[in-house]
Amino acid sequence: MEDAEMGDGSPKHFDRKQAVYQNLDERYVIHGERYRGQQYSQIYFTRLHHMRNLLNSLVPKWKPHLPVHTILGLEEGKECIIIGTMYKHMKLKSSILDEYSKERSTVPLVKPHNFMHPDDHLILEDESGRVKLAGTFLAPSVYVTGIVVALHGKETSDGDFFVQDVLEAGLPPQIEQPLDLREDKHVVFISGLSVGSSMFNPLQFQLLVDHITGHLGDENEQSIASQIVRVVIAGNSVQISQGILSGQTLAPKDQSRLTEPIKEFDISLIQLAAAMPVDIMPGPSDPANFSLPQQPLHRCLFPGASVYNTFLSCTNPHQFELDDVLFLGTSGQNIDDLSKYSDAKDKLEFMERTLKWRHLAPTAPNTLGCYPYTDKDPFLIESCPHVYFVGNQDKYETRLLQGPEKQLLRLICIPRFCETGVAVVLNLRTLECHALSISTKLDS
Amino acid sequence: MASAGGIRGFYREKKKGGVTKPSPKPYSTADPACSPVLKSAHVQGQEKEAEERLREFDMDMRYGPCLGLTRTERWNRAAVMGLNPSPDVEAILLKCSSSAALECLWEGRV
Numbered sequence A: 001m002e003d004a005e006m007g008d009g010s011p012k013h014f015d016r017k018q019a020v021y022q023n024l025d026e027r028y029v030i031h032g033e034r035y036r037g038q039q040y041s042q043i044y045f046t047r048l049h050h051m052r053n054l055l056n057s058l059v060p061k062w063k064p065h066l067p068v069h070t071i072l073g074l075e076e077g078k079e080c081i082i083i084g085t086m087y088k089h090m091k092l093k094s095s096i097l098d099e100y101s102k103e104r105s106t107v108p109l110v111k112p113h114n115f116m117h118p119d120d121h122l123i124l125e126d127e128s129g130r131v132k133l134a135g136t137f138l139a140p141s142v143y144v145t146g147i148v149v150a151l152h153g154k155e156t157s158d159g160d161f162f163v164q165d166v167l168e169a170g171l172p173p174q175i176e177q178p179l180d181l182r183e184d185k186h187v188v189f190i191s192g193l194s195v196g197s198s199m200f201n202p203l204q205f206q207l208l209v210d211h212i213t214g215h216l217g218d219e220n221e222q223s224i225a226s227q228i229v230r231v232v233i234a235g236n237s238v239q240i241s242q243g244i245l246s247g248q249t250l251a252p253k254d255q256s257r258l259t260e261p262i263k264e265f266d267i268s269l270i271q272l273a274a275a276m277p278v279d280i281m282p283g284p285s286d287p288a289n290f291s292l293p294q295q296p297l298h299r300c301l302f303p304g305a306s307v308y309n310t311f312l313s314c315t316n317p318h319q320f321e322l323d324d325v326l327f328l329g330t331s332g333q334n335i336d337d338l339s340k341y342s343d344a345k346d347k348l349e350f351m352e353r354t355l356k357w358r359h360l361a362p363t364a365p366n367t368l369g370c371y372p373y374t375d376k377d378p379f380l381i382e383s384c385p386h387v388y389f390v391g392n393q394d395k396y397e398t399r400l401l402q403g404p405e406k407q408l409l410r411l412i413c414i415p416r417f418c419e420t421g422v423a424v425v426l427n428l429r430t431l432e433c434h435a436l437s438i439s440t441k442l443d444s
Numbered sequence B: 001m002a003s004a005g006g007i008r009g010f011y012r013e014k015k016k017g018g019v020t021k022p023s024p025k026p027y028s029t030a031d032p033a034c035s036p037v038l039k040s041a042h043v044q045g046q047e048k049e050a051e052e053r054l055r056e057f058d059m060d061m062r063y064g065p066c067l068g069l070t071r072t073e074r075w076n077r078a079a080v081m082g083l084n085p086s087p088d089v090e091a092i093l094l095k096c097s098s099s100a101a102l103e104c105l106w107e108g109r110v
Helices: A041-062 A096-100 A202-213 A219-225 A242-246 A252-275 A333-341 A347-356 B004-010 B041-059 B071-080 B087-095
Strands: A002-005 A011-014 A021-023 A079-089 A121-125 A130-134 A148-155 A161-167 A186-190 A228-234 A278-281 A311-313 A318-322 A325-330 A387-393 A397-402 A408-415 A422-427 A433-437
Touching: A011 A219, A041 A079, A041 A148, A041 A161, A079 A130, A186 A387, A186 A408, A202 A219, A202 A252, A228 A318, A228 A325, A228 A387, A242 A252, A252 A278, A278 A318, A325 A333, A333 A347, A333 A387, A347 A387, A347 A397, A347 A408, A408 A422, B041 B071, B041 B087, B071 B087
Parallel strands: A130 A161, A186 A228, A228 A278, A278 A311, A325 A387, A387 A408
Antiparallel strands: A002 A011, A021 A318, A079 A121, A079 A148, A121 A130, A148 A161, A186 A422, A318 A325, A397 A408, A422 A433
């Protein structure tokens, strides 16, 4: 409940709105999985199997008159359809073997941020074999290793496959939201707080916390704040300086530097958790495991905030339902990896592609760390979310996407708060989105 | 303070009773409890056949790679995925007494 001082001195109570929450992180939690030395071939097999079943059901509507072949069953000159996993051969992609090669002339000393090269080419692979893709229909800069597609074309005389058309799985079906006259409820997304880094501004973060919890502003401000039903913190909440993490034993005076950022963050989390439900996701710089899916941050890290039942530590990727609105999001690793190995006009386009390929992180496990599952691929997107968010991006971007089967979804890029001071506020009823900008500069 | 030779004489080293033989190779088709001599040729032939059948199952590309999974797990995974693995392989795996035959062909060798 928030209080507001009115002119006559009697406080006006605003009750914070509530929404029905359902956590759907079960598929990303790793429990009972025992690593038995298996390799990543297992996860690629399950991915190919599921996607192939899906594409097989879509192929008859796409090109009903063409047969579907395995790659080994290709006949020269005969038009057909093949389904397989795509592999992009990249000249500049760093390989562990480069360290051992005797001639180092082609490898640049400075690693580029983007590993694309005009000579990159695509290969399609299934259990029977692989074939190089020829022709100009597919632009290698758009695709990455790990996506499963169906291709229409024919084998050429030099053993390549000349591509004439491509079929991607497309946006998954969406469960329609019941249209009822609900009241306005908001969800706040923050990411990249980086408590403990040199860029962290405590005043800026405190202002944000005060604003969201309703301790700032007049009645109008507070009534808006009372409509916030949930806060989602999408990764990189703390940053511990690399010098301490070198692996050497720390002197007692340095040990406090290891825990200070987390303790400071916990104090702010207590204020948030006391006011409303909070979902916290791990990110690349948080004390969680490295490979996806990142497991929830342990509750012992937050002795203050974990006491509240409004505090929820979540996995990365994170999936949940709020008043029947399906949310899906990550802390940014999947999209950042895509931008290293492919090209798009903006980050939202990468997000759209992952939905069309129906896979959250197609570059996992090739270039993105991933758990070697044997019987499932949890990153396959089965149901289209209504809100798809990605944290730790350079700037705030958003788009409303409409799919061919009446899917409607909101794409959100959440910027790093420590750099931009921007949090994102989403209206649950209308799926409208706006930026909440906090500035501590007095002269702007 | 006593001389080294004297100490050794004082505390005699005693060998433990018998040197333990190394356990039989982990990969073995025969039941270790049963000595091979007592088995009839017919039973041995059957076991060889069963092992052949299991190896075929391992190498079948339709059910995915076999490394890193026990055969039972791979069979169950294939069943859940709707790939219709043959039930006689399941029967062999359920009857199987030696734990070695439950692991895939390359387990421990690669």
